[in-house]
Amino acid sequence: MSQVAVRHRPGQEHARTLRGSAAWLLVAALLLALLVAAGAVLLSGAAAAGDLVDPGALVRWGLPLVDAVVHLAAMVTLGGLTLCAVVLRPGTPPWHRAATLSAIAAIAWTVVQAVHLVLVHASVMGSGLSGPGYPALVVQFISGIDLGATLAWAVVLSAVTAALAVLSTTSASACWAAVVAGVALLPRAGLGHASGAGNHELAVSAMWLHLLGTGLWAGTLAVLVFSTLGLKAGLASTVSRFSAIAGWAVAMVVVSGAASAWIRLDSPWQLLTTAWGQLLTVKIVAFTALAAAGWHHRRSTIPLLTDAGGRSWPFWRLAAVEVLIMSVVVGVSVALGSSAPPIPQARTAEGAELAGLPAPWFTGLVTQWSLDPLFVFLAGAGAWVYVSWALRLRRRGDAWPAARMACWLLGMALLVWTTSGGVGVYGRVLFSVHMIQHMMLLSVLPVFIVLGSPVTLALRALPRRQGDTRGPRELLLAALHARWARFFAHPVVAALHVPVSMAVFYLTPLFELALRSHVLHVLMMMHFFLVGYLFTNVVIGTDPGPQRPFFPLRLVLLLPSMVFHTFFGLFLLSSTSLLAGAFFTGMGPPWTDPVTDQQVGGAVSWAMGEVPALALAMIVATRWTMHDERAQRRRERAGRPHRPDSAVPSPAND
Incomplete structure (x- = not known):
């Protein structure tokens, strides 16, 4: 020895x-x-x-x-x-x-x-x-x-x-x-x-x-x-x-x-x-x-x-x-x-952001751009990774639906426009456009992301890591099976998270803090997108994850969000007191007053909360009908009489 x-x-x-x-x-x-x-x-x-004050060489x-x-x-x-x-x-x-x-x-x-x-x-x-x-x-x-x-x-x-x-x-x-x-x-x-x-x-x-x-x-x-x-x-x-x-x-x-x-x-x-x-x-x-x-x-x-x-x-x-x-x-x-850069880095005063922007704001939603490198990188990386995964499946002889890829790429394009296009430019200074940005992230963008089925594609395309280390596939599976993920993805929690998050954000000082701090604003955008994704994935998603309820209950889950957006939109339409009044009063838009702009934001919140919810309801109803038709054909082939499947749980990939 x-x-x-x-x-x-x-x-x-x-x-x-x-x-x-x-x-x-x-x-x-x-x-x-x-x-x-x-x-x-x-x-x-x-x-x-310094010429005036000197803190000392130390x-x-x-x-x-x-x-x-x-x-x-x-x-x-x-x-x-x-x-x-x-x-x-x-x-x-x-x-x-x-x-x-x-x-x-x-x-x-x-x-x-x-x-x-x-x-x-x-x-x-x-x-x-x-x-x-x-x-x-x-x-x-x-x-x-x-x-x-x-x-x-x-x-x-x-x-x-x-x-x-x-x-x-x-x-x-x-x-x-x-x-x-x-x-x-x-x-x-x-x-x-x-x-x-x-x-x-x-x-x-x-x-x-x-x-x-x-x-x-x-x-x-x-x-x-x-x-x-x-x-x-x-x-x-x-x-x-x-x-x-x-x-x-x-x-x-x-x-x-x-x-x-x-x-x-x-x-x-x-x-x-x-x-x-x-x-x-x-x-x-x-x-x-x-x-x-x-x-x-x-x-x-x-x-x-x-x-x-x-x-x-x-x-x-x-x-x-x-x-x-x-x-x-x-x-x-x-x-x-x-050191001082060539261009003086003086912070723009409140209200100066509106200088030079065309009025009214809807004429600049397409023409105005201010690229946010964080979200541009995320969207570009998301498009690159998704396409490379789909091509990897094709090279090994597997197919991936072109419609899903189109939905995902459209979602990435909408992410860039929502954060760096005219919506992002005017959303910093006008409540109405801020609500467009918010509702795009919460209600519209998640629909295209969920229809792209990114989790299913990742699990099929990512290789299994050899040994005890965790690669992207192992991390994704760990997240899907984690207790906290199952809690937030629970249908009831996901459905209630939408109105609760909006109420806490807009009816507390968090709203004005996010308007004044870009860091908090970025965190707010990420939070509402994740909330919208979790809820949309419960209702129409096909990816592995939450235990999705029966089709009738999915329609019921749409009610809390629809009711809240209705009451919140009516509240803004009828209110004459400003949310984050000190901030929006300082903006001073030359073509409208802040109260009128907030009332327009109320109409935006109402419409963009109801229309996507109705679209989700139509998708659920269509899949419900297709599920019943498939079940009927299976029974007919088996020689059994038809029985309505309205109360039968749907499979994961309905």
Whole structure:
């Protein structure tokens, strides 16, 4: 036994040496990011003392450097948790190392995020970090100023992420922690230039998509190097799974980066003639190098891992270079956030959004566009994935109905128009158009999505993951069978969720808060779409999931939504008091008064609540008739007399 131990000791020492090298690589990446950030801030003049107020050199230099650490910690947290959720095999040493590093990074994220809050307060107030009553000033900053409240939410959400990361012991718990980590990036998306951008909505969506993309790409790669360096068994499959994630992350970074540059540059020449543009040019060059390295991974180094003998060092060398280049990108990004772009990023005043828009609003629903990169990316990715799945079925000889594909693609097009077209433009300032956007997401768009049967297509097209790791198919099945999913998809819960959500949202301060905060507005849109999807899926869906009731009961389930929209529409039509009055009064539309516009919104709510419900009723009645006819034909072939099937439960794919 001692001989066996002696024989294995050199291998263990080698593994410890490799893990130590990976740890030093991460330390070097951190130091390189801080060094690049400091150099870029110095060259751009972002840390120069102000003419009127000066918080001191500690604050001026500490703020961008702390911001770099926050960015790196958030990236490692999100990347490591994603790695534990869908890439690494649970219970193995690499999984535990990745989980440990993610927990440490999440704790560091929370602590440094709190330090960042204090430094931002000192920078805004133009004072030092001490003095009589300083803690009370910080509390007042958090409770009385939007920027302080946003930073406080960033600390709270990062702390929740840290708690979940520490408690993660399975792939499922790591997946939930990764989701919360993605949500925790939302407050950061509204900081920096995005908080004051003239096109605030586009800037915030682009920044959140950018942070998610860099975390899923750079953070995952850094943790992958640390946790699996020296590993040979199963390395090829692990790297292939990471490569798929990195491909989508690159697309997210490209889309969001292009959108951010679009609103901050007047011309491409400013990439060379301005300090901000030169920093962006350096970032673009570094990003291009990273994309080329990723392509080389996919085309050259990953096949080497599957060869006999498993040559892994080419992959590790290239991955280490990528991690160092990514640290340079982070440093440059921090300097970009601290420098003034060529286009001044002054926040548009309330009511100014209407300037230049054609009146009345219905003439601009088609002509006006303001692309939201988040929803454009979601719609584009949804169309691409759906079509690729359908083609995968066709290549193996299976058919997929063209009508379902047409419904899905039409739904993706409607999603873009609802969030980025004229509805999205006017919906920010007019209640009537806001109701069109709301009812499109709640009542119209889910019909096309449900008729596309995406869950059925995914279960047929996605491959089964070998081993104990969870791929997209396994995650989808876990979600379908989860208790919380069965609860929210229950027919009664789904039917009542529609009127309850609308009442809570519109009859409480949540409505005005969502109008003033793009982050809350995005969350509101996602919530109402999910509510509408769950309800529509219960009524006319064919995907696996909820236990659908008899056809007569499906018609009954339509009543709560129809009744609520009737009463809500009549309430708005007859009311002279404004919902979110302070906000819509400040808009001051030149062609109508806010009360009249709200009454038009009431008519929109009534009509767009009733018409889709009637369409759903017609679909249910048609399927009911077809189900009875099929049952009658089966009985006639069996030689049994006909019996009405109105009270017979319908199959899943009725």
